[in-house]
Amino acid sequence: MSQLHDDFHDLDRLTTDVRQWCLDFIRSADDRPAAMTADITPPALAAPELGEGAEAAVARFIKEVSPHLAAAIGPRYWGFVTGGVTPAALLGDWIAAAVDQNLSTPGDSIASALEVQTIEWLLDLCDLPDSFSGCLTTGATASNLLGILCGRQFAGQRQGVDIAADGLSGVAVEVFSATPHASALKGMAIAGLGRKRLVQVARLADSEAMDVDALRIALESSDCVGKIVLSSAGTVTGTDFDDLEAIADLCEQHGAWLHVDGAFGLFSRLLEDRRGWTRGLERADSITSDAHKWLNTPYDCGIFFCRHMSVLQTCLEVPAPYLAVNSVTPSFMNLGIENSRRFRALPLWISLLAYGKAGIRQIVKDNCSQAERLAQWLEQSPDYELLKPAKLNVVVFRPQGIDDAEVAPFLQRLNATGEVFMTPGQWRGRSAIRAAFSNWRTTRDDVDHVCALLERNAQR
Ligand SMILES: *Cc1c(COP(=O)(O)O)cnc(C)c1O
Numbered sequence: 015m016s017q018l019h020d021d022f023h024d025l026d027r028l029t030t031d032v033r034q035w036c037l038d039f040i041r042s043a044d045d046r047p048a049a050m051t052a053d054i055t056p057p058a059l060a061a062p063e064l065g066e067g068a069e070a071a072v073a074r075f076i077k078e079v080s081p082h083l084a085a086a087i088g089p090r091y092w093g094f095v096t097g098g099v100t101p102a103a104l105l106g107d108w109i110a111a112a113v114d115q116n117l118s119t120p121g122d123s124i125a126s127a128l129e130v131q132t133i134e135w136l137l138d139l140c141d142l143p144d145s146f147s148g149c150l151t152t153g154a155t156a157s158n159l160l161g162i163l164c165g166r167q168f169a170g171q172r173q174g175v176d177i178a179a180d181g182l183s184g185v186a187v188e189v190f191s192a193t194p195h196a197s198a199l200k201g202m203a204i205a206g207l208g209r210k211r212l213v214q215v216a217r218l219a220d221s222e223a224m225d226v227d228a229l230r231i232a233l234e235s236s237d238c239v240g241k242i243v244l245s246s247a248g249t250v251t252g253t254d255f256d257d258l259e260a261i262a263d264l265c266e267q268h269g270a271w272l273h274v275d276g277a278f279g280l281f282s283r284l285l286e287d288r289r290g291w292t293r294g295l296e297r298a299d300s301i302t303s304d305a306h307k308w309l310n311t312p313y314d315c316g317i318f319f320c321r322h323m324s325v326l327q328t329c330l331e332v333p334a335p336y337l338a339v340n341s342v343t344p345s346f347m348n349l350g351i352e353n354s355r356r357f358r359a360l361p362l363w364i365s366l367l368a369y370g371k372a373g374i375r376q377i378v379k380d381n382c383s384q385a386e387r388l389a390q391w392l393e394q395s396p397d398y399e400l401l402k403p404a405k406l407n408v409v410v411f412r413p414q415g416i417d418d419a420e421v422a423p424f425l426q427r428l429n430a431t432g433e434v435f436m437t438p439g440q441w442r443g444r445s446a447i448r449a450a451f452s453n454w455r456t457t458r459d460d461v462d463h464v465c466a467l468l469e470r471n472a473q474r
Contacts, residue, residue, distance in 0.1 A: 021068040028068055035076060040104075043088030043455070047432030054082045084435070089456040090464060093437040095250065095278050095307045095408070098453035102368030103311040106361030117355040120343035127343045129359035135366050136317060139374065140283050140303075143296050147323050149349045150305070150358050151316035154277035155197035156351055157302035160318045162189075162201040162242065163329045164300050165271035168322075169240025172269060178329050182206050190232055191244035192217045192224035192256070195275055198244050220402070220442070222249035224256040226264070233268045241270035247292050247301075248279015251439045251448060253406040255279060259294030266297075274298040278307045278452060280317075282406060284375040285382065300326075308378060308407075308452045311361045323349070381407045381451035384461050388449060391465045397472035401441040407451040410441050413473050421445035428471055434464045 021028065057078040065071070085091055087098050099107075120126035133148045151157045169187045170177035177185060187207055191198070192215045199209045213236070216228035224245065233241065243265050245256040258274060265272040274295060280303040282288040283295075295301065299322060305315035320326050323344075331348045339345060347353040366374070389404035392411045401410040412421050422438055425447050429435050439448040449464075 017065050017067050024069070028072070031069075032072060035072075039080070039083075040087060043085040044090075046085045046088070048088060048091045049084040049086070049093065049429060049432070049435035050082050051426065051430045087453070087455070089453060089460045090434045091453065092449040092451060092456075092464075093435045095304075095450045095452050097304075097307040097310045098455050099312050100310045100365045100369065100454060103361040103365040106364035107312045109364075110357040110360040113357065115357040117357060117359070118347040118353045119337060119339045119345040120341040121339035125357050125359070126341075126346060128363055129346060130343060132359040132363045132366070133317075133319075135363075136303075136305075137319065139366070139371050140280055142301075142319065145296075146301070146319040146321050148301075148317065148319040149346055150362070151318050151350060152314040152352075153306065153316035154195070154275065154302050154304045155200065155316070157277075157304075157316045157318040158195065158198045158244075158273070158275060159201040159204055160320070160326065160329075160350065161244075161273035161275075161300040161302055162198065162205045162207070164320060164322065164325045165189075165242035165273055166205055166207065166240075167325050167329050168271045168299070169242060171325075173239050176328070178331070185240060186238045187211065187240035187242065188213050188236055188238040189242045189244060190215050190229060190270070191246075192229075193222040193246055193249045193252075193254070194244050195246075195250060195277070198275060218254075221254045222246065222252040223254040224261065226257050226260045229261065230264055233264055233270065239269075241265075241268055243270045243272050245272060245274045245298070246279070247274050247276035247295060248282065248406065250277075251408065251410055251441060251446070252402060253279065253404075253408045255282075255291040257294070258292060258298065262294045262297035265299075271300070272298045273300045273302070275302045277302055277304045279406065281308045281374070281378050284371070284378050288406070305362050308381075309362065309365070309374065310377060310452075310454050311358075311365055315358045315362060318350075377454045378407075381453070381456065384451045384456055384458065385409050385449070387458060387461045388465065391461075392468075395468070395472075398468065401444070401446055409449040409451075410439060410446045411449075412444065412446050416473055418445045421447065424471075424473065428467070431467065431471075433467050 086096055115123055115125040117126050137146055167177050170185050173185055175185050189211050190213045203209050215232055216225040218225050245261055247255050283292050301319040303317040305311045306313045327348050385404040385407045388409045389400055392398045392400040397414055398411050399414050436447050436449050439446045
């Protein structure tokens with residue numbers, strides 16, 4: 015028998031062993047280094063001519079690779095905006111790999127219809143009207159690209175050009191934004207608009223939110239027919255929110271496509287006291303969010319909502335006779351970047367079912383309280399400077415009395431302890447440290463643990 019068939023025959027034992035290893039890894043996440051801070055190269059191996067079988071290959075992974083993994087699923091990985099994995103989402107992801115459905119077209123299984131239902135549940139979770147529809151993406155980067163492609167197509171339509179068919183030649187498009195996420199600039203590059211097509215709109219004082227008056231002036235003084243406004247519902251450092259109601263008014267007046275990036279900020283809508291921050295969101299033309307951040311599904315799972323699915327479909331249609339299907343369920347390959355698509359709806363579907371809106375709301379609430387707790391500690395500390403009040407789940411700070419250039423080495427030393435992992439940022443032109451809370455496993459004790467670490471490492 016071949017190695018493949020032997021492994022298949024042994025699958026019971028192999029999966030039992032791997033399951034046990036995964037559980038050990040998951041449970042020990044609190045105790046292992048939050049992240050690896052040195053460069054590590056993979057084992058010096060060439061792709062073998064003859065395979066060694068699954069058991070030996072996994073054993074090699076466990077011995078030579080796994081010690082160098084980050085505990086990104088653990089409670090003190092506070093870098094970027096990194097979600098953990100709920101138990102139900104983990105099960106869903108395992109199942110998704112086991113059943114390996116391809117959600118390019120419907121017509122062969124229930125899988126595409128389940129993605130449709132997941133999108134409906136997400137809209138309900140975020141209290142958005144059913145005038146939106148959408149799809150799941152690889153992440154907020156892909157969702158931002160979809161929003162930009164739609165905006166570009168819409169801008170072309172206003173000039174009598176079908177850009178998906180005829181290209182950008184002769185079409186004028188301007189993109190207005192105050193604090194676009196880096197991934198949106200990448201989206202502009204991919205979409206052929208170019209990063210420099212951005213019209214930089216001023217921000218409000220001490221904020222990353224858009225100055226609406228500045229946007230009004232920019233739109234009024236532009237003679238470009240094609241306009242896209244990239245707006246933020248939760249910027250990565252300041253967690254600031256644009257005034258979407260006022261911006262939607264301006265977009266309507268000027269025929270601009272309004273895309274809103276709410277990669278994690280969207281879920282502020284689950285909190286009674288922060289609901290108002292996204293007022294007007296239902297008037298956006300398209301919206302970006304992420305499940306692999308605050309919804310704690312495994313990578314990769316982004317969310318894209320759109321109010322004009324025909325525009326999206328015009329951008330991304332795959333016209334091939336052998337792909338035609340007869341179904342009321344959409345062909346997701348016509349609505350996203352990939353043709354072949356993973357069953358990424360399943361972990362999310364199972365997790366939403368398992369914990370409900372209340373369960374998700376609790377994660378968001380707890381993470382905000384943790385951010386608040388860290389911010390309070392920093393504020394009373396003589397050794398640290400809280401750079402802005404913690405409004406949501408991100409805390410921005412730096413050590414007192416050190417030069418800008420010393421902040422990164424300080425953070426490097428802190429991260430090298432393995433007790434916590436945070437990432438750098440900039441606040442009002444100054445180097446900063448960002449702590450972002452978006453893991454269901456983080457507790458108050460973790461915050462206190464890191465406060466003690468900060469105290470011990472203070473640069474007095
Ligand atoms: C994380 C993030 C992105 C990019 O998301 P990915 O899931 O990493 O592709 C875009 N916008 C905002 C506001 C983000 O926080």
